[in-house]
Amino acid sequence: MAATKLIALHHIKTKSVAECLKRCIDYVRDSRKTEDEKYVSTYGCDPNTILGEFLLSRRTYEDNVRKPHKNDVIAYQIRQAFKPGEITPEQANEIGYELAMRFTKGKHAFIVTTHTDKHHIHNHVIFNSVSIDGKSRFRNFYFSGLALGRLSDMLCLENDLSVIRSRYEERMNTKNEKRSRHHISDSSLSFLVDIEKKMQEGKGKGYENWARKFNLKQRAKVLLFLEEHGIASYEELVKKTDAMETEIDALNEKIKARNERMAKNKELQNAIITYSRTAEVYTDYRKSGYSKRYLAEHETEIRAHQDARKIFNRVSGGKIPKLKELRAEYGELIAANRPDFQQYVQMRKEKKDYLVARKNLELLLTEKEAEEREKVKAKPNRSSRSEASL
Structure with missing residues (x-):
């Protein structure tokens, strides 16, 4: 489970751009928070010269494209906090690196630092507002924070971490507890609904019908995936x-x-x-x-x-x-x-797509084997027919 936030870092009039950047970078690289910079990684720059490389890209942009405007954004910060006890600092840093890479599409230099000084492990990502080649700037579009959260959720699912349910979903569950809603579970690969288990928990006939339809849809998705990718067997x-x-x-x-x-x-x-x-x-x-x-x-x-x-x-x-x-x-x-x-x-x-298909196919094969065993049990054998004739 990871909570994310995107923050625009503006140029403060009373300070130079270099001073503003240095202040932000020094904070996220604090050796007391990163265990002597053990959990620091960069892309498109070197940790020891990151400030100069950020400024060089910015100067190239100002010389060839346009001068900075009022309230200029000099960089962006991503904060990504994880559920306590669910992740290691090494894994958190890798996820933070991949999140920054996907969000910036590899066009902007960035630094990822993982802080371990609090009860929850969290990442700080600083990425340059100007691209590495100095030809463009990052466009902070509408709902960019939401897009960042979606990317973070995808990475959590890919790494078998839990995700945060929205407040809207929580309210809907509180208002209508009888209504069945499908949420993403902690495991990103289990999509088939266990009908019998839910029936034992007191779900009604309507849920049973919905669950069977859902399972049929999942079967169709698996078969379509296998057909599209030319896969003829589970072994393949x-x-x-x-x-x-x-x-x-x-x-x-x-x-x-x-x-x-x-x-x-x-x-x-x-x-x-x-x-x-x-x-x-x-x-x-x-x-x-x-x-x-x-x-x-x-x-x-x-x-x-x-x-x-x-x-x-x-x-x-x-x-x-x-x-x-x-x-x-x-x-x-x-x-x-x-x-x-x-x-x-x-x-x-x-x-990930192949693993999802593989897991669902395994569940389908297991379900099919169980159905065949039930048919064998239900089929009358020779001794049972003899007893019935007597």
Whole structure:
């Protein structure tokens, strides 16, 4: 169960855009809330340079499209809170990442942080109001908050989490308890109605008729799905879902591998910038004969220079790469990841449809086997006919 909210972050006149963004990002990245930033993930940007990359996209938009207007929205925040005890921080962060990706369609850079400081685990997502390429802005359409909630509910169902029933549904149940209404249960894959169980609970003839019609509709949906996808047997359906799982895992590994390369790339970029900025100070330090006094006066710059050199030794074998080449590679990795992630999201959705069909088919087969057993029991055998003749 996840409660979601979409918040527009406006530019405050008394502060710069950079200050407004930094304030929001620093809050969601608070190490006390994210367990030393253990549960932080990003898309289209690096956690260490997110502010600069947000501003760069914004500057590109202002230079090529139009200047900002009054009460400009500089970013958007998504808050997603989960039911206590129902989810782990790792899973919550993954769901928050996928929610942001689906909502922004992969066009906007964002950061996802999962806070564990309260009794309920919750996500904060900050995504740039300007697209990554700086050519467009996010359109906050009517009922966008409702659309966000629907996406969140879909993700909860896909991950076997409960969803929140609307207040309208609660009022209808209170006003008319005798009226049967169908709600989404905690399990996203069980759609067939257990008629006998409901009849034992005191449901009337009308419910029985409705439930039988509902089951027939579900059977029709399953058969139509199998026909549309060219599946002739249950075994073939199982084979297909297992194959999809393998393909999704392989695609996910490709995306993770690129993300790791992007992280190393960004680390090298930052190291190059730091190394260049502190080179003069470190040269003077060497000329001073590694003077302790000089070290004490410029310790921050000298340590930063040495740390940058360690990064070169660890990541690039001691070689200092060219910043231009790293930036070009980083852009290529982002461009390669975007279609793969969109395909990953699409395959996850298709997999859910196949799993729904598989579960319903299993229920139908179980029901059919039960009916056949009842027919065998009801069929008179030879001994019963002999006793009847006597």
